[in-house]
Amino acid sequence: MIPLITCENVALSYDNKIIAENLNFIINEGDYLCIVGENGSGKSTLMRALLGLKAPSEGTITYGExxxxxxxxxxxxxxxxxxxxxxxxxxxxxxGCLSQRGAKPFYSSDEKKLALENMERLKISDLKKQCYRNLSGGQQQRVLLSRALCATRKMLLLDEPVTGLDPVVSSELYCIVKDINKQFGITIVMISHDIHSAADHADHILHLGGDDVFFGTTEEYKNSEIGKAYLGGHHHD
Amino acid sequence: MIDLISELLSYHFIVRAVIVGVLVSLCSALLGVSLVLKRYSMIGDGLSHIGFGALAIAAALNLAPLAVAVPVVVGAAFLLLRMSESRRVSGDAAIALASTSAVAIGVIVISLSSGMGNDVYNYMFGSILAMSRGDVILSVTLSIAVLALFVLSYNKIFAVTFDETFARATGVHTKRYNMLISVLAAITVVLGMRMMGALLISSLIIFPALTSMRVCRTFRGVVICSAIVSVICFLIGIVISYAAALPTGASVVAVNLVVFALFSAVGALLHRA
Known part of the structure; x- marks a missing residue:
């Protein structure tokens, strides 16, 4: 197991108010982690912190070798x-290729090839010349996923990727993400509102909710009190 | 028509105006695409009003107009961008405050120094006679710098315009590029405003981008199309203004409006097809 990201005693704040604290977890290479929790529990803020866009107010986030x-x-x-x-x-x-090119102003032919490969992976090659704004919601997400794949070979962070998509397209997207994880060995960290799909697909769950923070494998989550409460509670909807 | 154009080009002041006008139209069209898409159209308008204030003060103090206005407006661009990003005052309100205040100060300075008259009229609506030889050299140098920086940063500008969060997450210095875009816009506005006028210069930024977005489907297409549309509209505008003895700035804007209507119609037809 190679740790990619290690969070130790991390606390996050928004507008100077602490919204999540005592976060301790490790994301290993090849993991599929879902971050779940109520609105305002700090899911998006945590993701910004993982991306290095925002410093945690306490604790440390370290990237693995x-x-x-x-x-x-x-x-x-x-x-x-x-x-x-x-x-x-x-x-x-x-x-998506911009990240690895530093100050060089124009794209190389290798980068154009990489972009085409990633479009092929997500089966959107035929849309190459289409205008982004004319695509359906699901197609747009595939385009943005291809872009994200151009930026990484190791790790993908997704912020509520199925928001606004209909159920069929949503489950297609979950399958694509699963494929990216299994076939290409890319570590996945996903924020999700949909706790059932999260439990179906992810192998680890991080549940944020004020004082109740859970981190563990999906199996552990299903057997934990917090997991039973959330998974069970939603079944009776 | 050819007679008219050769007659036009026999006047030195018109040749100067054409050189500067073409370059400014080109710069403003390129930057305009990013500004319009980022919902920063009002920054161009705000900057031109601040430029008016700066020109008025420069004239009252007998200083070189461009040498005063360029740094003042570039500074204002920094401030406006900072204000747009802060959550305390909303961006559009901040720009409205800054631009009306600058116009008020400019008008007071002019009326104290030389009295209201031709000066105010020329600053507001532009004058084709405004460019001196020194201005032309400065304008050409600055416009070429703007064009070069735009071309070199083109891919980063696309990334920052399309998705700032993603660009930042993958290591692009988005703040730096936002600054770059607004500083380049500030320089362009100052260069163009004495010919086009403070009230009309922002149309050079907004019109070409909106016009080409009616028809083009790629970012590169929109950028190239705006540049062409902008230069052609400027040239037609200046010929009309000479032939019909109309103010230059207003003629150029009117031509832009007509082309915008044409492109909208074409866009609607394409959309239906």
Whole structure:
């Protein structure tokens, strides 16, 4: 087991208010970790901290050997600007290669090849010249996933990737993420609202909720009190 | 038509205006794509009003207008961007405050020094006679610098415009590029505003981008199309303004409006097809 990210006694704050503390966990190479919890429990803030966009107010987050901050692929939530953005699918995917090129101004042919490969992986090669704003929600997420794959060979962070997608497209997307994890050996960290799908797909769960913080394997989670409460409670909906 | 153009080019002041105008149209069109998509259109407008204030003060103190206005407006661009990002005052309100205050100060300075008259009119609506030889050299140098920086940072500008969070997460210095875009916009606004006028210069930033977005489907397409549209509209505008004895700035904006309407119609047809 090679640890990629280690969090020790991490506390996170938002607007100077502590929203999550005593976070201790290790993300190993090849893991599929789901971060679940109520709104405002600090899921997105934790993800920003893992990405190095925000410093934790206490504790330390260390990257394991061979992982640099710029080598993490990221699928952020979509913004209003993107929805009507005039850009071709290829332009968007290619922009994922920026992280590894430093100050060089233009893309090399290797990077263009990498972008095409990642589009092939997610089966969107035929959309190459399409305009991003004319795609369906599920197609747009595949494009952004391809972009994230261009930025990483090791680790992918996804922030609520199925928000706004219909159930069929959502489960397709879960399968794609699972494939990326299993076939390409890329470590996955995903924030999810959907606790059942999280438990179905992930092998580790981090549950944030004020004083009740749970971290462990999915099996442990299903047998824990907090896990039973959340998984069981939702079944009766 | 050819007679008209050769007659036009026999005037030195018009040749100067054409050189500076083409370069400024090019710069503003390129930067405009990013500014419009990032919802920063009002920054261009705000900067031009601050430029008006700076020019008025420079004139009152008998200083070189561009040498005063460029640093003042670049400084203002830093501040406006900082204000847009802060959560205390919302961006558009901050820009409205800054731009109206600058106009008020400019008008007071002008009326105290030379009295309201032609000066105010020229600053507000532009004058084709405004460019001296020194101005032309400075304008050409600065525009070429703006163009070069834009081309070299093109891919980063795309990333920062499309998705700032992703760009930052993968190690792009997004703050630096936001600064770069607004500083380049500030320089462009100052260079163009004496010909186009403080009230009209921001249209050079906004119109070409919006026009090409009606039709183009890729970012590169939008950028290239805006550059072409902007230069052509400027050239048609200056010919019309000469032939019909109309103010240059207003003619250029009017041509932009017509082209925008044309592209919108074409876009609607393509969309239906």
């Amino acid at each position: 061979g992982l640099k901050q710029t080598e993490i692929g990221y699928l952020p939530q979509q913004t209003a600007v993107q929805r009507d953005f005039p850009a071709s699918v290829f332009e968007v995917v290619l922009s």
